[in-house]
Amino acid sequence: MHLKFQPEDERFRQECRAFLRENLPEELARRARRGYHPLREDIQTWMRILNKRGWSVPNWPQEYGGPGWSPVQRFIFEEEMRAACAPVVNLLGTELVAPVIYTFGSAEQKAEHLPAIRNGDVLWCQGFSEPGAGSDLASLRTRAERNGNEYVVNGQKTWTTEGHNADMMITLVRTDSTVKPQAGISVLLIDMQSPGITVRPIYTIDEGRSVNEVFLDNVKVPADNLVGEEGKGWSYAKFLLTNERTASAEVPHTKHDILQLEEIARQEYKDGKPLAEDPVFARKLGQLKIDTLALEYAVLRVLTDDSSSSAAVASVIKTRGAELRQRAADLTLEALGDYGLAAAPDPEGVHNLRSGRAPTGLPEYGLGASARAMYRRATTIYGGSNEIQRTIIAKTILQL
């Protein structure tokens, strides 16, 4: 057993820090620090900088351009990226779509898509959920009918994160309605510029734009864009969603939230003293840090132990990870006092500007906090709601 980071891990951390210090543009860090939905240009600029160093796709195997890092190194890199306020890159492409393509896709699909994802040239979105198929994903109704060398797709997708910024959509479609729901699903890679696609914003509770409705009306998709075999889509989707659950424990994000929160608590005052010195606040913050520490070790266990990295353990850390992201955001609002209640949509991003603009008294360190806290209500819903995770835990681990 080695229960601590080893000296070579610490050397790697220093290497990451040095790289970020020298290569992360201040403008990008300034925007990322606020935690609004990232701009397409920022994602692409940053992906290209990372790709030049060979670091844009840490989770990929080396044969497809990954850096060959251990899971612990990837964790350290992520932690340092968050601490330096690097933009959160298009994880959908790098962490969810790419593994599906390099695991189940054809040689042509790999050659076409992987380099473009790696360099941030092509950004992806995910066409999974539908108005009638949320947690019960297998009931999806978007149809794809084979017609010669192409599929004709009709239906509607929803909750499509970053759909308005995406070039491609990995899409679950029903190719056979005569078999049981799970067996009739396939995966298609669809160009968002195809005729018949309409993308409409769904403004979220933070008054920002991140998710969309995507309408597919007789969209023609080349048959070559089918991933793997027809009817196997459900198993590919489960593979992808397991990756999503592990990724979304988001411990490096929460640790960064806590660092930001501590900074805020040193600058905000209560009863004439810095809030950080208020015992009640300090205890709440302490409890959050303790709970995050437990989760961090749970993630490190999953990362270093292949035997326990099952879908079920991923559900444990997904559930708690999502809850902690919410608690960190909520405590940040509490720390900001009155200004934690001010609506403050992204001044540089796409938003539904109902509230005009943020009050001038809101300090720069508080910008974005209220929007973040509102949007975080989604963390316990997306990627399989926490109730779905609990059912998975009960059925798979506990065999109830």
Next chain:
Amino acid sequence: MDFQLTQEQEALQDSVKRFCQREYSFDDRRAIIDSPIEQLSAHWQTFAELGWLGAGLSEEAGGFGGGPVENALILEQFGKALVVEPFTPHLVALQLLSTLAPTEQASLIEAMIDGSRRVVMAHFEHVSRGNCATIETVADFRDDQFYLSGHKTLVQGAAHADTFLVSARDGDGISLFLIDANTANIEREVYHSLDNHLVADLRFDNVAVDPRNLVGARGEALQAIELAVDYGIVYLCAEALGAMEAALLMTRDYLKTRQQFGTTLNNFQALQHRMADMLIETELSRSMLYQGLAALESTDAQTRKAGVSATKVQFSQSGIFVGAQSIQLHGGIGVTDECAVGHYYKRLFVIAQLYGNDDYHRDRFVGLI
């Protein structure tokens, strides 16, 4: 990082598991806790013969070359079987002696490991509430002798100890004394704590102690006590983990057999989700135990204390949650003395408070104390 056990560690784990299966069923345990308090449990000698009493002590210190991980492995199994023999108090005393006086006390350490001597720390008092620095027992030095007066409470393992490591205020510091349990003017009042462990209150009324019985430097024992208690906390948490896992699985099995409303209870989603929450807390606790064991390796006392306190907060909270919900899901049978689940709860409840509860350790973690 690597969370895999070595082959030797797996062998140790297996041997403890086999012992518990063979010798420590719930009925075997009942016979032990029902026996008169004067009666010595025969298992201590078995622990010695199997090498467990020194398994977690380095060879330089007179042990068999393991470390805290070995002790945690033993205690996790003890937690599953609800072992009542005072293993953690033994480890805390060993830690104290090997920190403060490894050479001077080498033969005593050897005797503790072979089971012929039983030493426990008598430090905490009613006023302490988990804080190592808060004690009122005093050592008065006059005519070349120390005279100890004070009242140590809920001393774990004291019922059958032959020797106490007693702390006392000595000027501005705290000194530690090795005192024979039969010394004049010590009153030992033995009782059971909630979890059926034997504990004792010790009252010292002007007890004369020779300066040769001082352990370590005069007035400088506090840091070593804090260190030993930190080890003790992590060991109690390892034991709690075993108890939580056992209670969880026991409850799972019960839900699959208990019939109500024409079906077994495991088919109700409210109960499934409660079980999932219990599993989440248990898995996070296991993770936190590894964090706590890592913290013990730290040479910096502040880092160690923060990591150990975080561990105690986690276990104080999740242990009570898992224990209480295990009773809840059992229903009426869960609150009976004949059902093991209540005994898990009681042990988890006591562990949650021992050496400082979650409030104390959260404050220590954030530096408010």
